[in-house]
Amino acid sequence: MKKITSIVLCSMFASLLNAQQDSTTTAAPKDGQNQFLIMGNAQALFFADKDNVQFTDVDFKPIFLWKLNDRLFVESEVEIETGEGSPDLGLEYANMCYKLNPYMIFHAGRFLPKFGAYRGRMAEGFLNRFATDPAGWGDGGIGAMNEVGVGLQGGIQVGLCKMNYDLYLSNGPQLLPGSMDAPDEAGQFEYEAYIDNNKNKAIGGRVGFLPFPNSCMEIGYSFQQAAKTGEAGSAYENVGVFMQAVDMDYFHKISQLKSIIRINGEWKQLTAGDATYYLPDSLATPYTFKNESSCYYGEVTLRPAFLENKILSRFEVGGRYSQFTRPTDALWGGSDLHRTEVSLDYWMNWNSLIKLTWMRQDDAPDGYYAQIVFGF
Amino acid sequence: MKNKILFFITGCVFALIISGTGCVTPEVIADKPGPQLWGENCSRCHNAPGPGEFNNAHWDVIGMHMKVRAGLTDAEVKKIIDYLKLANNQ
Numbered sequence: 001m002k003k004i005t006s007i008v009l010c011s012m013f014a015s016l017l018n019a020q021q022d023s024t025t026t027a028a029p030k031d032g033q034n035q036f037l038i039m040g041n042a043q044a045l046f047f048a049d050k051d052n053v054q055f056t057d058v059d060f061k062p063i064f065l066w067k068l069n070d071r072l073f074v075e076s077e078v079e080i081e082t083g084e085g086s087p088d089l090g091l092e093y094a095n096m097c098y099k100l101n102p103y104m105i106f107h108a109g110r111f112l113p114k115f116g117a118y119r120g121r122m123a124e125g126f127l128n129r130f131a132t133d134p135a136g137w138g139d140g141g142i143g144a145m146n147e148v149g150v151g152l153q154g155g156i157q158v159g160l161c162k163m164n165y166d167l168y169l170s171n172g173p174q175l176l177p178g179s180m181d182a183p184d185e186a187g188q189f190e191y192e193a194y195i196d197n198n199k200n201k202a203i204g205g206r207v208g209f210l211p212f213p214n215s216c217m218e219i220g221y222s223f224q225q226a227a228k229t230g231e232a233g234s235a236y237e238n239v240g241v242f243m244q245a246v247d248m249d250y251f252h253k254i255s256q257l258k259s260i261i262r263i264n265g266e267w268k269q270l271t272a273g274d275a276t277y278y279l280p281d282s283l284a285t286p287y288t289f290k291n292e293s294s295c296y297y298g299e300v301t302l303r304p305a306f307l308e309n310k311i312l313s314r315f316e317v318g319g320r321y322s323q324f325t326r327p328t329d330a331l332w333g334g335s336d337l338h339r340t341e342v343s344l345d346y347w348m349n350w351n352s353l354i355k356l357t358w359m360r361q362d363d364a365p366d367g368y369y370a371q372i373v374f375g376f
Numbered sequence: 377m378k379n380k381i382l383f384f385i386t387g388c389v390f391a392l393i394i395s396g397t398g399c400v401t402p403e404v405i406a407d408k409p410g411p412q413l414w415g416e417n418c419s420r421c422h423n424a425p426g427p428g429e430f431n432n433a434h435w436d437v438i439g440m441h442m443k444v445r446a447g448l449t450d451a452e453v454k455k456i457i458d459y460l461k462l463a464n465n466q
Binding site (some may be wrong): 073105153166351 | 400402420423426443445449450451
């Protein structure tokens with residue numbers, strides 16, 4: 001412990017000396033090197049089915065970006081959402097990045113782990129061409145969402161191909177044992193916790209490969225493993241979890257149709273350790289189940305972006321099919337969930353659009369969604 | 377737990393070695409102009425924004441953001457941002 005303290009103190013001292021040297025020898029650029037920008041998006045959702053007609057979720061998600069110099073960078077997103085019935089304030093990420101060299105960035109804080117390509121990238125309001133999420137990607141779904149920890153990431157040209165990577169060490173997911181208020185949660189995971197529930201750390205990462213020189217296709221493999229996910233000292237502490245995902249994204253200009261076609265998909269799988277849970281009855285009856293689940297989606301979208309008609313060129317159509325395979329004996333499980341979505345979008349700007357989405361799902365009436373997204 | 381940290385450190389060292397040595401970039405890639413890279417890389421996820429959408433100082437920040445979010449290479453970011461700033465000035 002003393003050694004660690006000594007190292008930390010030495011590092012701090014060295015940093016101070018370095019900083020002092022920098023301040024005395026480096027002339028500040030005329031305009032200053034600290035650059036700041038607020039981006040983000042605002043979105044509103046309308047939903048209707050045979051039982052409901054309502055304006056529902058309104059989200060405001062500013063993204064704060066600071067470039068301190070050519071090496072130091074901070075990105076942060078705050079989310080204000082109303083989907084739960086009242087304004088909910090959340091810190092999506094606050095990620096501090098230090099560029100070690102052209103191929104590697106060290107990052108620390110709360111960040112969006114690259115687990116698959118949908119969550120953290122393709123799910124963004126103006127990237128997702130649908131007003132909804134695929135089955136298995138929303139609440140109760142599979143996969144890392146927000147992590148607190150450290151990592152290394154970067155992009156590398158490998159001959160005519162490219163690779164990108166992200167390797168991180170983080171607090172990891174937390175097992176939900178279920179409670180009297182929420183017995184259905186037993187065996188699911190909390191993926192957005194701000195603080196850890198035990199001393200174990202999760203390790204995860206993604207490797208992306210772009211095989212073509214024009215970057216039109218990316219294939220990625222992601223994983224995350226945690227040996228302990230339960231509350232420290234509880235009977236669930238030693239329940240481990242392993243998750244993996246494969247994603248693919250491809251886009252191509254079809255000259256004959258004067259259009260851009262985009263095809264993408266993802267498969268995710270989760271395997272958690274065995275545990276005994278309790279039914280919310282007066283006897284607290286114990287039960288267990290094989291905690292394995294998986295999900296996938298595939299989608300195709302087409303936008304005639306190169307039509308001479310400026311109105312038609314702003315439309316985009318898309319179809320998506322997804323399946324969520326849940327543990328049969330879990331309270332939140334059951335049979336496979338299938339979801340089909342069809343969407344018609346109208347682009348008002350490069351990052352602002354209106355989406356009209358129809359959704360059919362096994363256990364619900366057909367839903368009709370309209371979403372407006374303004375990127376800024 | 378120790379194995380996990382060891383694995384993480386091994387991965388980091390491996391990545392550092394790779395990044396330290398770098399890779400030879402073929403001419404056909406190295407000669408790509410900024411406008412081409414702008415179209416190819418932005419369109420991987422979203423519609424490519426025009427140069428006039430942001431001012432030059434903001435493009436610098438966005439370049440760093442995209443490097444982190446989309447794993448762009450350093451050379452790509454530099455060429456794309458140089459192009460956007462140049463086009464913005466015209």
